[in-house]
Amino acid sequence: MRSPTSLLRDFASRRDFYAGGLMVLLGLGITLKGATYHLGTLMHMGPGFFPTSLGVLLVLIGIAIAGVAKSTSEDGSEEDQSLLPENPQWWAWFCILMGPVLFIALGSYFGMIPGTFACVFISALGDRTATWKGTLILSTVVTVFGVILFSYFLQVPMPILTWGGGL
Amino acid sequence: MGGRPVIETALSGLGYGFSVAFGPPFLLGFIPYNLTWCFVGVLVGNMVGVLPGMGPLATISILLPLTFGMKAVPAILMLAGILYGGQYGGAICSVLLNLPCHPPHAVTCLDGFPMTKQGRGGVALGVTVIASFIGASWGITEMIFLSPLLVKAALQFGPAEVCTLMLLGLLAGSTLARGSPLKGVAMTLLGLFLGSIGTDLETGSERFTFGLTELDDGIELIALALGVFGIAEFMNSVNQVAPINMRYTNVRLRDLRPSWDDLKRAFFPMWRGTICGSLCSLIPGTGPTIASFVAYAAEKKVSKTPEKFGTGMLEGVVCPEAATHSSIQGDFIPTMSLGIPGDAVMALLLGALMIQGIVPGPQLISQHPDIFWGLVASFWIGNVILVVLNVPLIGIWCKMLAIPYRFLYPSALFFVCIGVYAANNDFFQVGEVVAIGAFGYVLLRLGFHPAPILLGFVLGPRFEENFRRAMLIARGDIGVFVERPISAFFVAMCVILIGTQLYVRLRSAKSKRGAPPGEAAPIAPQMAPQRIPVTPAE
Numbered sequence: 001m002r003s004p005t006s007l008l009r010d011f012a013s014r015r016d017f018y019a020g021g022l023m024v025l026l027g028l029g030i031t032l033k034g035a036t037y038h039l040g041t042l043m044h045m046g047p048g049f050f051p052t053s054l055g056v057l058l059v060l061i062g063i064a065i066a067g068v069a070k071s072t073s074e075d076g077s078e079e080d081q082s083l084l085p086e087n088p089q090w091w092a093w094f095c096i097l098m099g100p101v102l103f104i105a106l107g108s109y110f111g112m113i114p115g116t117f118a119c120v121f122i123s124a125l126g127d128r129t130a131t132w133k134g135t136l137i138l139s140t141v142v143t144v145f146g147v148i149l150f151s152y153f154l155q156v157p158m159p160i161l162t163w164g165g166g167l
Numbered sequence: 168m169g170g171r172p173v174i175e176t177a178l179s180g181l182g183y184g185f186s187v188a189f190g191p192p193f194l195l196g197f198i199p200y201n202l203t204w205c206f207v208g209v210l211v212g213n214m215v216g217v218l219p220g221m222g223p224l225a226t227i228s229i230l231l232p233l234t235f236g237m238k239a240v241p242a243i244l245m246l247a248g249i250l251y252g253g254q255y256g257g258a259i260c261s262v263l264l265n266l267p268c269h270p271p272h273a274v275t276c277l278d279g280f281p282m283t284k285q286g287r288g289g290v291a292l293g294v295t296v297i298a299s300f301i302g303a304s305w306g307i308t309e310m311i312f313l314s315p316l317l318v319k320a321a322l323q324f325g326p327a328e329v330c331t332l333m334l335l336g337l338l339a340g341s342t343l344a345r346g347s348p349l350k351g352v353a354m355t356l357l358g359l360f361l362g363s364i365g366t367d368l369e370t371g372s373e374r375f376t377f378g379l380t381e382l383d384d385g386i387e388l389i390a391l392a393l394g395v396f397g398i399a400e401f402m403n404s405v406n407q408v409a410p411i412n413m414r415y416t417n418v419r420l421r422d423l424r425p426s427w428d429d430l431k432r433a434f435f436p437m438w439r440g441t442i443c444g445s446l447c448s449l450i451p452g453t454g455p456t457i458a459s460f461v462a463y464a465a466e467k468k469v470s471k472t473p474e475k476f477g478t479g480m481l482e483g484v485v486c487p488e489a490a491t492h493s494s495i496q497g498d499f500i501p502t503m504s505l506g507i508p509g510d511a512v513m514a515l516l517l518g519a520l521m522i523q524g525i526v527p528g529p530q531l532i533s534q535h536p537d538i539f540w541g542l543v544a545s546f547w548i549g550n551v552i553l554v555v556l557n558v559p560l561i562g563i564w565c566k567m568l569a570i571p572y573r574f575l576y577p578s579a580l581f582f583v584c585i586g587v588y589a590a591n592n593d594f595f596q597v598g599e600v601v602a603i604g605a606f607g608y609v610l611l612r613l614g615f616h617p618a619p620i621l622l623g624f625v626l627g628p629r630f631e632e633n634f635r636r637a638m639l640i641a642r643g644d645i646g647v648f649v650e651r652p653i654s655a656f657f658v659a660m661c662v663i664l665i666g667t668q669l670y671v672r673l674r675s676a677k678s679k680r681g682a683p684p685g686e687a688a689p690i691a692p693q694m695a696p697q698r699i700p701v702t703p704a705e
Contacts, residue, residue: 015612015613015614016613016614018613019350019613019614019615022609022613023353023357026357027356030360030375033375034374034375037372037374038370038372041643042638042643042644042645043638043639043642043643044639044643045634045635045638046370047367047369047370047372047374048374050363050631050634050635051360051363051374051375054356054359054360054363055360057356058353058356058357058360061349061352061353061356062353064349065347065349065350065353068349084612085407085612087406089402089405089406089407092402092405092406093402093405093608096398096401096402096405096576096580096604097398097402097601097604097605099577099580099581099584100398100580100583100584100597100598100600100601100604101601103581103584103585103597104584104594104597104598107584107588107594108594112585115584116581116584116585119577119580119581119584120577120578120580120581121577123576123577123580124573124574124577126405126406127405127406127572127573127576128406129571129573130573134573138574138577138578139577142577142578142581146581146585150585150589154233154236154589155236156585156588156589156592157592158585158588158592
C-alpha cells in the first residue's frame with residue numbers, strides 16, 4: 001500500500017491529469033466570461049447562454065479526463081505519459097514560432113521581401129542539421145518564388161519593399 | 168417516388184456535371200478551366216500524399232488561400248482533388264517505405280511492405296490503383312443516388328431535427344475518431360466555443376473579443392486550420408523525422424503490371440473492401456481510417472489462410488485500400504447533401520465553400536447544382552487521371568522523398584504566413600496563427616487530437632442558431648427534441664453511441680485486468696492511434 005503523498009505524486013505525473021486540468025481551467029474561464037453576457041431564458045436565449053453552457057460542459061469533461069487518468073494508465077508503460085517529448089526542441093520551437101512573428105514585424109514595416117526572407121531564414125535555423133549557407137540559399141529561393149507567385153500572379157496587396165509603410 | 172425518376176435525375180445531373188467540369192474554355196480556347204484546377208489539385212495531392220509529414224489537412228489548408236480569387240466550382244474541385252489524390256499517394260508511401268504517413272494507410276503497411284521486401288511491391292501498387300478506382304467509383308455512384316434522397320428527407324427537417332442531427336455528427340466525429348473519446352468531446356466543445364467568438368448573430372453583441380475589433384468577425388477558419396494542422400504539426404515533427412529507407416523505391420513501370428492470377432486473387436477482396444468502406448461512410452464520424460481497419464479485420468476473418476496475413480498477402484493490401492477510397496467518396500454525401508461534415512477534412516472543404524459565400528445544407532444541390540454535380544463529375548475524371556498518372560509518376564514521387572524536411576517546413580511556414588495574410592490582407596490573423604499554433608502544440612503534447620476542433624468550429628454557429636430557433640419555436644421546452652420523431656431518432660442514436668463507448672471502455676478495462684483478450688476482443692483497441700514515426704496531419 002502506497003502512502004497518499006506518493007499516490008498523489010503518481011497521479012500528478014500523469015499527462016491526462018494536466019490535460020483534464022487545462023480543460024477545467026479553460027472551461028472555468030469561458031463560463032466566468034460568458035456569464036458576464038446576457039444569459040436570457042431557454043426560450044429567449046441571450047448571447048451568453050450558449051458559450052456559458054459550453055464552458056460548464058468543458059469543466060465537467062475536464063474533470064472526467066483527469067478522473068480517469070489514473071484508472072486507464074494503470075498498466076502504464078505503453079502510453080507516452082511524459083509532458084515533454086524525449087528530446088525537447090526548445091530552440092526549434094522558438095524558431096518556428098519566431099518565423100511568423102518576424103513575418104508580421106518585418107512584413108508590416110518593410111514589405112514582403114524582408115518579411116518572407118526573415119520568416120524562412122529563422123524557421124529553417126530550427127533544424128538540427130541546418131547550415132548558414134543552406135539556410136541562406138533556401139530563404140533566397142523561397143523569397144524569389146514567393147514574391148513572383150503571390151505578388152505578381154495572385155496580386156496579394158502587400159508592398160514588396162517599403163520603408164515604415166503599411167502602418 | 169419510383170426508381171425511374173431517381174435514375175433519370177441522377178443521369179441528367181451527371182451529364183450536367185460533366186458539362187460543368189469541362190466548363191469554360193481557358194488556355195488556347197479548348198482546355199477547360201474547371202478541369203485544369205481539378206487536375207492541379209489531384210496532382211498536388213498525389214505528390215504531397217507521398218511526402219511524410221504533410222497530410223491532406225495541412226495541404227488543403229495551405230492551398231485554401233489560393234482559391235479566394237477563384238470561383239466556387241474550380242475552388243472546390245481543386246481542394247477535393249487534393250484529398251483523394253493524396254490517398255493514392257499515401258498508398259505508395261505505405262507499400263514502398265513502410266511509412267504510414269496517413270492514418271488510413273497505416274493498415275496497408277502490414278502486408279504491403281512485406282510484399283515490397285519480396286520484390287512484389289510494384290504489383291501491390293498496381294493492384295491497389297485498380298482497387299482504389301473501383302472503391303472510389305462505387306462511392307461516387309452512391310453519392311449520385313443517395314444524395315438527392317437525403318436532401319428530400321432533409322428538407323422536412325425543422326430546427327430541432329437539424330440540431331440533433333448536428334449533435335449526432337459532432338458526437339460521432341469526436342468519439343469515433345482517433346484517441347480517447349473524452350478528449351475528442353473536449354476538443355469538439357473547444358471548437359464550438361471558438362466558433363462562438365465574435366459578433367453574436369442575433370443580438371449583435373460581441374462575445375469574447377476582449378475589445379479587439381479584429382475579432383468581431385470571429386476567428387478566421389484558415390488561421391485555425393493552419394495553426395493546428397500547420398504550425399503545431401511542424402513543431403511536432405521538427406528534428407523528429409527519421410531518415411527514409413529508400414532501398415525499395417526503384418519501381419519500374421513494368422513491375423506494376425499485375426499478372427492475371429493476381430487480379431483474380433484481388434477481385435473479391437476489392438469488392439468486399441468497397442462494400443465495407445461504403446457501409447462505414449454511412450455512419451457519421453467514421454472516416455476512411457476506421458473503414459480501412461475494419462476492412463482489413465473483416466478480410467482476415469473471411470480468408471482461408473488468416474495466419475498468412477502480415478506476411479505479404481495481396482488481399483491485405485487491396486481490401487483496405489478499396490475501403491479507404493469508397494469511404495472517402497462516401498463521406499461527401501452527408502457533407503454535400505445535409506451540410507454536416509463527418510470529419511475534419513470535410514469540415515475544411517465545407518468551410519472553403521462557406522468562404523465562397525455558399526450556405527451549406529439541403530438546399531445546396533438545388534441552389535448550386537453546378538457545385539454538386541460538377542464535383543461528382545470531377546471525382547470520376549480525377550480518379551481516371553490518377554489511375555493514368557499514378558503509375559508513371561510513382562518513380563518521380565519517390566524521388567521527392569529525397570527533399571529533406573529542413574527545406575520543407577520553412578517553405579510551408581512561409582505559405583502559412585502569406586496565405587493567412589491574404590485571407591483578409593491583415594497581419595492580425597498571422598498573429599492568430601502563431602497563438603493557435605503554440606496552443607495547438609500544447610494540446611498535441613497533452614494527447615488531444617485537434618481534428619474535432621475544426622468540426623466544432625465549422626458547425627458551431629449553425630448549431631447555436633438552430634438550437635436557439637428550436638427553443639424559441641418550442642417556447643423553451645427542451646422536451647421538443649424527443650417529442651418529434653425524427654429528432655428523437657437522432658437523440659436515440661446519440662445515446663446508443665455514448666452507451667457503446669462506455670461499454671467498450673468498461674469491457675476493455677475488465678479484460679486488461681482479467682483474462683487476456685481473446686479472439687472476440689473488440690476491434691477498438693486496434694483502432695487506437697498507432698505510434699507513427701512521422702506525425703500525420705489528420
